[in-house]
Amino acid sequence: MLSHALHSLGQANLIVGRLERAERYMRDSRRLREAADHPSLHDRQALAAVLRRGGRLADAAQEILADLVRARAIGDGGGEAMALMELASIPEQERPAGVPAQPVEAALVVYREMGDVHGEIRALLQLGQQATERAELHQAVEHFADCARLAADIGEHQTAAQASASLGTLHGGIGQVAEAEAYFADAHSRQLLDHLEVTRQTLLAITRPQPHGPEPAAELQLPPGYSEILALLAGHPHGLHPKDIAAALGHDPTSKNTVEGIRAKLKRLVGRDLATEPQKGLFIIKEPES
Incomplete structure (x- = not known):
């Protein structure tokens, strides 16, 4: 879906600090969703994060x-x-x-x-x-x-x-x-x-015994908030910091409480062998073993 692709481009530009491009992509994504009568609260949150990071409170x-x-x-x-x-x-x-x-x-x-x-x-x-x-x-x-x-x-x-x-x-x-x-x-x-x-x-x-064939869907279920973080890590193979994830999810990256909450989730993903922390504060999705 084009709106999803635009939203992802907006997130990527937000993470690297290209705020004007991030805002443009986010607004285009939102317009497409609204035109299709599928408005997204997450789109608005992400746009607000871009504006806040740019000082437009x-x-x-x-x-x-x-x-x-x-x-x-x-x-x-x-x-x-x-x-x-x-x-x-x-x-x-x-x-x-x-x-x-x-x-x-x-x-x-x-x-x-x-x-x-x-x-x-x-x-x-x-x-x-x-x-x-x-x-x-x-x-x-x-x-x-x-x-x-x-x-x-x-x-x-x-x-x-x-x-x-x-x-x-x-x-x-x-x-x-x-x-x-x-x-x-x-x-x-x-x-x-x-x-x-x-x-x-x-x-x-x-x-846990390794299953033959694909792992059952029940084993892949995660608590609320974790799947979104994994999706972001999957889209950034070189890794992300907690502040980057906070911004991409539409939260305030300067809020200590928010960032520490995300860091705790990332640590739990590392504990479940779904992510790694190759250096302090940098988290990378765990690649499946061949």
Whole structure:
């Protein structure tokens, strides 16, 4: 499909910093999809990423707001929450009228209504970070504690460790040394659990009997977000960095939380022998053995 090819060209130009070409390809891709009555939320997100990277924050915010309006019109809760989270990364003074005053809190409400625990965890972590920046320590502690609890419940040990470490920093900053040490110890244990899970997945892959013929489709299924990353790696045989992938997926490549989340997914793909990390921070898709 021509629109898909244009979108891929836009992603490639975004990764190498050719922003004008990237924008042109993204807009052409979107026009073709809309003309065929197949509008894509991902197209708008990618275009917003191009505009944001070029410093055109107000234009990027307008694109994301259009995502939000469309998602609400068709009842797409996931798209609505994603647009709200993206709007939160735009400085308040650059946001157009119609954007909620607290977009992350609005996204949290949507995620909870949907029962999307992964989204709820991301929103809580970001709310904790925002409250910390505003020196609203009570709210920050509440958000990080909820985030750590939910992440631990579903086995997201890396995020649970990040939230626990943030709690340790907050308690240490007000002189509560014992509490801080307990949270840092919990963060350390969560990181060990995450490493153990990756090791377990690797051992399972090594010891699993090799099938005769094509691997069953069920074995190839990946959690949400991983297939898109693998597709990007497949299109860039020389490898990509987490920031490159964040930009190509339409996320803010300057957001530490976003980049570290992608890095964690890449590490898990390495653990499952689907990708390699030949040098620190550079990830390449694993070529199938002949």
